[in-house]
Amino acid sequence: MATIAQLREQNPGQQVIERDLVATPLSHLTLGGSADADVLDEFLAADTIVVGAPMYNFTVPSQLKAWIDRILVAGKTFRYGANGPEGLAGGKRVIVALSRGGFYEDNSAFEHAKSYLQAAFGFIGITPEFVTADGIAVGPEQREAGIANGLAEVERLAA
Numbered sequence: 001m002a003t004i005a006q007l008r009e010q011n012p013g014q015q016v017i018e019r020d021l022v023a024t025p026l027s028h029l030t031l032g033g034s035a036d037a038d039v040l041d042e043f044l045a046a047d048t049i050v051v052g053a054p055m056y057n058f059t060v061p062s063q064l065k066a067w068i069d070r071i072l073v074a075g076k077t078f079r080y081g082a083n084g085p086e087g088l089a090g091g092k093r094v095i096v097a098l099s100r101g102g103f104y105e106d107n108s109a110f111e112h113a114k115s116y117l118q119a120a121f122g123f124i125g126i127t128p129e130f131v132t133a134d135g136i137a138v139g140p141e142q143r144e145a146g147i148a149n150g151l152a153e154v155e156r157l158a159a
């Protein structure tokens, strides 16, 4: 929410579309179906995408995974060329507001949220920016510090 408010302040005229993946969840991806094609169209039409991602069981919530399954589409956002995979969605700005209950080194064997999102967006040609609130479940002090850190990182997005 703070990230959206910050972006709105920077670009007052910008249209904002909200997709609530909890209130209106996408189904699990199954092959052969063309349902939810609007998700990809919406993504392709956007200049900036803000993703809210709490860490659940060391990775992203399954609702967000279902969304990513609609975004990583061969021939649309990536392709396999002579030199291997090639991202086709470069030029978009992706900001991930990531919150985690604990604290993780980037190379931790348990960290599959930030690393996954970096890899998934990287695969389609986007380097995501992260604003991170860590230690949310450790205790009240750490929670407060984690949220303050996240909000400070949101402020830095404007810089």
Ligand SMILES: Cc1cc2nc3c(=O)[nH]c(=O)nc-3n(C[C@H](O)[C@H](O)[C@H](O)COP(=O)(O)O)c2cc1C
Binding pocket: 054, 055, 056, 057, 058, 059, 099, 100, 101, 102, 103, 136, 137
């Ligand atoms: C079902 C569930 C699983 C979670 N798994 C993890 C986890 O694996 N690692 C972690 O650091 N925090 C974990 N958390 C804590 C959340 O990442 C933390 O509370 C989050 O920042 C806030 O998410 P919320 O906005 O959905 O409450 C988990 C929380 C829930 C509810």
